[in-house]
Amino acid sequence: MNALLDVRGLEVRYGGIVALRGIDFRVDEGEIVALLGANGAGKTTTLRAISGLLPIRAGDLTFAGTNFRKHGADAIARLGIAHVPEGRRVFTRMTVRENLELGGYAVAARRELDVRIDEVLSIFPRLHERIAQRAGTLSGGEQQMLAIGRALVAQPRLLVLDEPSLGLAPLIVAQIFEVLRDIHRRGTTIVLVEQNAHAALALADRGYVLRNGEIARNDTAANLARDPAVVAAYLGGE
Amino acid sequence: MIYAYAFVAIAACVAIERFHNRRAKIAIALALAAFLAIAPRFYGNEAVFSILADAAVYVMLALGLNIVVGFAGLLDLGYAAFFAIGAYTYGMLASPQFGLHLPFWVLLFLAAALAALFGALLGAPTLRLHGDYLAIVTLGFGEIVPQIFQNLTKYTGGPNGIAALDIPSFFGHSFGASVMPYYYIALLGIVAALWISRNLRESRLGRAWMAIREDELAAKHAGINVLRSKLAAFAIGASFSGIGGVLFAAKLALVSPDLFGFQVSVLIVSMLVLGGMGNIVGVVVGSLLLTIVNSALLPQINSLVDTTFHTTIDLSNIHFLIYGAILVGIMLFRPEGLLPNRERRDEFHHNGEAEAEA
Numbered sequence A: 001m002n003a004l005l006d007v008r009g010l011e012v013r014y015g016g017i018v019a020l021r022g023i024d025f026r027v028d029e030g031e032i033v034a035l036l037g038a039n040g041a042g043k044t045t046t047l048r049a050i051s052g053l054l055p056i057r058a059g060d061l062t063f064a065g066t067n068f069r070k071h072g073a074d075a076i077a078r079l080g081i082a083h084v085p086e087g088r089r090v091f092t093r094m095t096v097r098e099n100l101e102l103g104g105y106a107v108a109a110r111r112e113l114d115v116r117i118d119e120v121l122s123i124f125p126r127l128h129e130r131i132a133q134r135a136g137t138l139s140g141g142e143q144q145m146l147a148i149g150r151a152l153v154a155q156p157r158l159l160v161l162d163e164p165s166l167g168l169a170p171l172i173v174a175q176i177f178e179v180l181r182d183i184h185r186r187g188t189t190i191v192l193v194e195q196n197a198h199a200a201l202a203l204a205d206r207g208y209v210l211r212n213g214e215i216a217r218n219d220t221a222a223n224l225a226r227d228p229a230v231v232a233a234y235l236g237g238e
Numbered sequence B: 001m002i003y004a005y006a007f008v009a010i011a012a013c014v015a016i017e018r019f020h021n022r023r024a025k026i027a028i029a030l031a032l033a034a035f036l037a038i039a040p041r042f043y044g045n046e047a048v049f050s051i052l053a054d055a056a057v058y059v060m061l062a063l064g065l066n067i068v069v070g071f072a073g074l075l076d077l078g079y080a081a082f083f084a085i086g087a088y089t090y091g092m093l094a095s096p097q098f099g100l101h102l103p104f105w106v107l108l109f110l111a112a113a114l115a116a117l118f119g120a121l122l123g124a125p126t127l128r129l130h131g132d133y134l135a136i137v138t139l140g141f142g143e144i145v146p147q148i149f150q151n152l153t154k155y156t157g158g159p160n161g162i163a164a165l166d167i168p169s170f171f172g173h174s175f176g177a178s179v180m181p182y183y184y185i186a187l188l189g190i191v192a193a194l195w196i197s198r199n200l201r202e203s204r205l206g207r208a209w210m211a212i213r214e215d216e217l218a219a220k221h222a223g224i225n226v227l228r229s230k231l232a233a234f235a236i237g238a239s240f241s242g243i244g245g246v247l248f249a250a251k252l253a254l255v256s257p258d259l260f261g262f263q264v265s266v267l268i269v270s271m272l273v274l275g276g277m278g279n280i281v282g283v284v285v286g287s288l289l290l291t292i293v294n295s296a297l298l299p300q301i302n303s304l305v306d307t308t309f310h311t312t313i314d315l316s317n318i319h320f321l322i323y324g325a326i327l328v329g330i331m332l333f334r335p336e337g338l339l340p341n342r343e344r345r346d347e348f349h350h351n352g353e354a355e356a357e358a
Helices: A042-048 A073-079 A096-103 A110-123 A125-129 A139-154 A168-185 A197-203 A221-226 A228-236 B002-018 B022-041 B047-071 B080-093 B104-126 B133-150 B178-203 B204-214 B216-221 B226-252 B262-275 B280-309 B315-333 B342-348 B350-357
Strands: A001-014 A017-028 A034-037 A058-063 A081-084 A160-162 A188-191 A206-211 A216-220
Touching: A001 A042, A001 A188, A017 A042, A017 A188, A017 A216, A034 A042, A034 A197, A042 A125, A042 A188, A073 A081, A073 A206, A073 A221, A073 B216, A073 B226, A073 B342, A073 B350, A081 A139, A096 A139, A096 B204, A096 B350, A110 A125, A110 A139, A110 A168, A125 A139, A125 A216, A139 A168, A168 A188, A168 A197, A197 A221, A197 B133, A206 A221, A221 A228, A228 B080, B002 B022, B002 B047, B002 B280, B022 B104, B022 B178, B022 B216, B047 B178, B047 B204, B047 B226, B047 B262, B047 B280, B080 B133, B080 B262, B104 B226, B133 B262, B178 B204, B178 B226, B204 B216, B204 B226, B262 B280, B262 B315
Parallel strands: A034 A188, A034 A206, A081 A160, A160 A188
Antiparallel strands: A001 A017, A001 A058, A206 A216
16 A cells, blocks of 8 residues: 655754654555654654644655655645644634634635535534634634634545644543544544543554654554553553 | 814714625715715815825825734834835836836836835745734834935935926826825725725635734644735735825825835824724724824814914924824723724633633
């Protein structure tokens, strides 16, 4: 199977500090891949580098056969990679619908945009109820759903999520992960960064463990969840 | 007389803002336009319409700056620079300075293009700056441009500027000494600026600006080309100012560097703050109010004091004090401006959101 996303030798520096070094990872079409690691290990940096939000020092990035190392963030979004940022970052003073419309910024035709928004709303009935409400008035879980919905309006081939469970109640986290499973069933490939390693490994097919800006482990999610070292470090024992 | 016109225009703007019915809004706007076009035949004199023509130029400038500051959220404190570029375009290319006498109408468009070009040139190096840092760089640009015009004596006449600019003509009919042609052109300019502003706000570019203003990183995540959108805001905003500059220079038949100093930039920003940044109708009201205060009310109070107390005070010397007082008052009592748009109102009244959440 050909890799949908192929990252080779990725290096990112902040000033003189090496944040990522020699990161190799691949995501195949239809997979769910989790990136795990402690705070500061480089998970978010990896995602931001893929989305074109950080300058890359070295390495190559290929998406569906296209080398996009030199693409800007907007061009990468048009390639079909949608990034749900850490902390959700919905446009709080805009309505739910306006937020979703911005997700389809690259979609020129109004009718097409409306169809896509309706599809997304069918996945998130809660958002449908709140369609005319200001996003700032939504609960944290609803905002996370809106952030995911906004990314989905672009109909990405690859959905990249940064800590979708951050700061949410367990019940809401379960709902969000259920939605991600549903989105995956509909044919979207997913990469997610998670502190909540239990939930992430339960969802993912494979996982990478990052440590100090390098890939420390690379295995199937099931093996990682069983590995005593991983369990001790990232799953809080058991 | 001038107050009657200003009152009618402002009242109509407030009515447009208050009505929610789209057709009612359009009807009021058309009625106002018809009134402003026909009324000069019956009421008023050259002096009144001279002030109104200046007011109209300022409305255009404010609408242009509104695109940069109000729509895209880029605080530009050097906007007068583009006004100067527009005015000097006319000054240098339609005067005895170089013996060039290009037609007024051509220069209107050329100045818009040149101002847009310089808008983009200024924008390019500042794109990565935010908030205060951006404001400081634009402030510098606003100082540099008049300085350049002042010191390129060979080309711009230096501190004295360029005088005896060509009087425009329309199909062979010279404008002569009348201010009425400028009044009508400025009115048309406002109509065009309003139309462009409105369409831009509803366009994809307008949505991109809104997203960038709200959260630049999130805008990038949504696939918006932030750099290009910001450059477009600078260029389009500046082009309004370029046209305003040509009108201003032709009406005055004079350009000199001191006409485009920092105070002009501050005046235009004050108009936006007073009226309600980002809201097109609010910006029109804010710029009308300040121009009327500046060019009609203050001189009148001067002469009133003069005749009643037999002392001369010149209030125009302290007009910055008066703007300052107005701005402080606005910040205290209505920080979102007189006629704010929805987003801006929310920005200053978070309690409304909190209640909705509870």
